Amino acid sequence: GQSLEQPSEVTAVEGAIVQINCTYQTSGFYGLSWYQQHDGGAPTFLSYNALDGLEETGRFSSFLSRSDSYGYLLLQELQMKDSASYFCAVRPRGWGKLQFGAGTQVVVTP
Amino acid sequence: NAGVTQTPKFQVLKTGQSMTLQCAQDMNHNSMYWYRQDPGMGLRLIYYSASEGTTDKGEVPNGYNVSRLNKREFSLRLESAAPSQTSVYFCASSDANGDTQYFGPGTRLTVL
Numbered sequence: 001g002q003s004l005e006q007p008s009e010v011t012a013v014e015g016a017i018v019q020i021n022c023t024y025q026t027s028g029f030y031g032l033s034w035y036q037q038h039d040g041g042a043p044t045f046l047s048y049n050a051l052d053g054l055e056e057t058g059r060f061s062s063f064l065s066r067s068d069s070y071g072y073l074l075l076q077e078l079q080m081k082d083s084a085s086y087f088c089a090v091r092p093r094g095w096g097k098l099q100f101g102a103g104t105q106v107v108v109t110p
Numbered sequence: 111n112a113g114v115t116q117t118p119k120f121q122v123l124k125t126g127q128s129m130t131l132q133c134a135q136d137m138n139h140n141s142m143y144w145y146r147q148d149p150g151m152g153l154r155l156i157y158y159s160a161s162e163g164t165t166d167k168g169e170v171p172n173g174y175n176v177s178r179l180n181k182r183e184f185s186l187r188l189e190s191a192a193p194s195q196t197s198v199y200f201c202a203s204s205d206a207n208g209d210t211q212y213f214g215p216g217t218r219l220t221v222l
Contacts, residue, residue: 033209
């Protein structure tokens with residue numbers, strides 16, 4: 001089976017750094033993806049880690065450690081527009097389709 | 111490019127009514143998906159289509175049917191709506207591996 005765990009909510013001030021952890025139980029998967037969803041909007045792809053290590057895309061970075069069954073999304077220099085829900089997802093081998101975590105709501109305050 | 115489009119945006123049904131949600135993509139993707147999203151939960155896969163002419167069940171297929179009309183279009187049908195199907199429905203498409211998916215704007219469905 002497959003389950004992904006993320007914190008339900010994180011609050012931080014503008015300019016701060018937020019780390020959203022994603023832990024999972026799996027017998028094998030292709031990679032770890034992250035999606036962003038604003039209230040009332042559609043999920044949009046943010047990043048993908050096929051291999052262990054850090055991937056950086058502007059203010060956002062994503063990390064994967066298969067040996068620790070753990071990944072995270074790092075949001076730097078937080079802006080008000082970063083207030084949204086963030087979902088981690090994996091594509092398990094044998095199933096092949098994305099399975100999503102329940103999501104972390106990030107609230108950015110002035 | 112419009113990406114992934116869905117119709118309608120909102121719908122209210124009475125228990126037992128039927129309806130079809132429409133989805134189209136213009137990115138020439140082979141794979142298409144239907145998800146539902148409920149409060150406090152992630153996206154759950156209802157059905158997917160790996161290519162034109164093929165469909166397969168996801169995690170929560172009961173009460174739904176799908177049709178992959180052609181490469182662009184993938185529709186979701188509720189034959190006899192139930193209050194438990196009140197949800198937001200998203201269509202998505204992807205290239206072959208499915209790690210990067212592109213989502214439509216969603217259909218907000220309420221079943222009374």
